[in-house]
Amino acid sequence: MHDVIVIGAGLAGLRCAGLLSARGLDVVVLEAADAVGGRQRTDIVDGFRLDRGFQVLNPAYPALRRSVDLDALALRxxxxxxxxxxxxxxxxxxxxxxxxxxxxxxxxxxxxxxxxxxxxxxxxxxxxxxxxxxxxxxxxxxxxxxxxxxxxxxxxxxxxxxxxxxxxxxxxxxxxxxxxxxxxxxxxxxxxxxPAQGIAAVPEHLAAHARAAGADIRLGTSAGRISALGEEIRAEVSEGDSVRAARVVVAVGPDAVTDLTGLARPTxxxxxxxxxxxxxxxxxxxxxxxxxxxxxxxxxxxxxxxxxxxxxxxxxxxxxxxxxxxxxxxxxxxxxxxxxxxxxxxxxxxxxxxxxxxxxxxxxxxxxxAQPAPLGAARSPRYAERLYVAGDHRDTASIQGALASGERAARAVLNDAGSSSSAASPHR
Missing domain, CATH: 3.90.660.50 (Polyamine Oxidase; Chain A, domain 2)
Incomplete structure (x- = not known):
């Protein structure tokens, strides 16, 4: 049994997994797609680098500076x-x-x-x-x-x-x-x-950090029903046996969060x-x-x-x-x-x-x-016993918000697991 399952290898999930793994927790990341990144993906088409939609990266984001070596990205x-x-x-x-x-x-x-x-x-x-x-x-x-x-x-x-x-x-x-x-x-x-290699360089950097810290990132693995049984939580997966852990962080996009948590679909x-x-x-x-x-x-x-x-x-x-x-x-x-x-x-x-x-x-x-007025405070990552949610839909609609939400979820997991972590500093 793992310490933590992180569902989703977007920015929030990867940041959370990297912080938890760096503190010695056994973390497995389940990602349905064939690559990490979520909405931050880059494809090669006829020799051109095409991001999934027009993207920009702002080095002024505090959570980005904490998470990524900007010099390594060759940012233009x-x-x-x-x-x-x-x-x-x-x-x-x-x-x-x-x-x-x-x-x-x-x-x-x-x-x-x-x-x-x-x-x-x-x-x-x-x-x-x-x-x-x-x-x-x-x-x-x-x-x-x-x-x-x-x-x-x-x-x-x-x-x-x-x-x-x-x-x-x-x-x-x-x-x-x-x-x-x-x-x-x-x-x-x-x-x-x-980044010179496309926006995908950001999640790839986060994934490399998480793997180096010991995280197991499984691509092409879609998580389904989540169920609690005693002191463990099970996540059904598309292929093979269910994955078990003490805690689960759901870090999927707005389109998938309802199916996994029952939370209302973000606008x-x-x-x-x-x-x-x-x-x-x-x-x-x-x-x-x-x-x-x-x-x-x-x-x-x-x-x-x-x-x-x-x-x-x-x-x-x-x-x-x-x-x-x-x-x-x-x-x-x-x-x-x-x-x-x-x-x-x-x-x-x-x-x-x-x-x-x-x-x-x-x-x-x-x-x-969507970020209509009045703007609410960042939402707590805790939504049930030993279950957490992360993503920019829990914070602000930005790369900053996704990374900060991943940090907040990692803090909550470490605190609830009895760790006196200082791994994820306050995001603002």
Missing amino acids: SFPVGVRVRTAEGMAELRHPLRYPQSIAASLRSGLVNTRDAVALARWAAPALVHPLSRLARNDVAVREGWDAVGLSGPLRTAVLEPFLAGVLAERRGETSEAFVRLLVRYFVLGRPGL TNGLQTWWFAAAEPPTASASLTVDGRGRGRGRGPVVNTVVMTHTVPSYAPAGRHLIAATCLLPRGGDPAEELEVRRHLSEIWGADISAWELLRRDDITDALP
């Missing part, structure tokens, strides 16, 4: 800014402290006026000095928070709303203001990027990513590009697009370029179609993209747990 950073398609052409706004020489161009763009700049500073300032628990007091939807400070001009409608639509996977402004402020803090402090937002190959890039810029020409659905379905190979050349074979385009994936609605996406991309880039080759389309129904 995107510019800290955004390009905006306007009715007059293309404008680019960059982080004014990191790129002070860009301030004049930002002011000339017509996207920034004094009123909006002051309102945004007033709104964002608390995120830089207060913890999330303080930010979440009297929490409202982010659109209400922006209304309250008078942020209503093009900086909001043409820049922030289109940009955050792709980050939050929703465009109605319903997400918690406290959560958005937290993300702004991380964007200010860090330079998001991607999620979906994203759709289109991956195109091109001989020539549509721009020399590496910045994320959005369409700032209209509210709502705007001129088309694409919420952001970027030439990946300007930042991570290893994502494509020599002499080729990889372009990502992301759309929202409405639950119960009609997903975007290729003809519509191509038309919109042609407008955004101002280029003929007819020769671009579609490599793959990723429809990620459960891309992110």
Whole structure:
């Protein structure tokens, strides 16, 4: 009998397993897929590295810095800014402290006026000095928070709303203001990027750490019914005999947690990513590009697009370029179609993209747990006697939230098992 079964080899499960194994516990990880990673996977398609949906990694996440050797990932950073398609052409706004020489161009763009700049500073300032628990007091939807400070001009409608639509996977402004402020803090402090070998390098790093500490990670092993019998818990598996342990941590995604625990299915937002190959890039810029020409659905379905190979050349074979385009994936609605996406991309880039080759389309129904206001505290990992739950749906909808939740579950297991662990430090 094992000490702990961890069901799911995503970020939360792997972080939890690594911490428990490092404390000498006998840990087995059951993963239904053929590789670790959960939603953080990378595939090789015709020589291109395609993540499962457009992803970014922010080195400012505290739990990421505790969990992973960032230098080993060969992280390549995107510019800290955004390009905006306007009715007059293309404008680019960059982080004014990191790129002070860009301030004049930002002011000339017509996207920034004094009123909006002051309102945004007033709104964002608390995120830089207060913890999330303080930010979440009297929490409202982010659109209400922006209304309250008078942020209503093009900086909001043409820049922030289109940009955050792709980050939050929703465009109605319903997400918690406290959560958005937290993300702004991380964007200010860090330079998001991607590992040279793809986002899968993160879970692979965590898995290597867990295995080195003694964890047994079993791929292609789907866990079914969990039952308690005396001092042990049994997990039925797809192949072979059931696996027994003193404790079980369920670290699966929002789509599977209900079947294993009976907990209500977390509400999620979906994203759709289109991956195109091109001989020539549509721009020399590496910045994320959005369409700032209209509210709502705007001129088309694409919420952001970027030439990946300007930042991570290893994502494509020599002499080729990889372009990502992301759309929202409405639950119960009609997903975007290729003809519509191509038309919109042609407008955004101002280029003929007819020769671009579609490599793959990723429809990620459960891309992110929804974070409506008011934002609640991180949920306890304990849900029954000797049973625990971990995942970003128990914390914040981010890589930070997944890793922090895995740490919290490991702490709970160690405390309940009678260990005086300090392995997982507080995540905020």
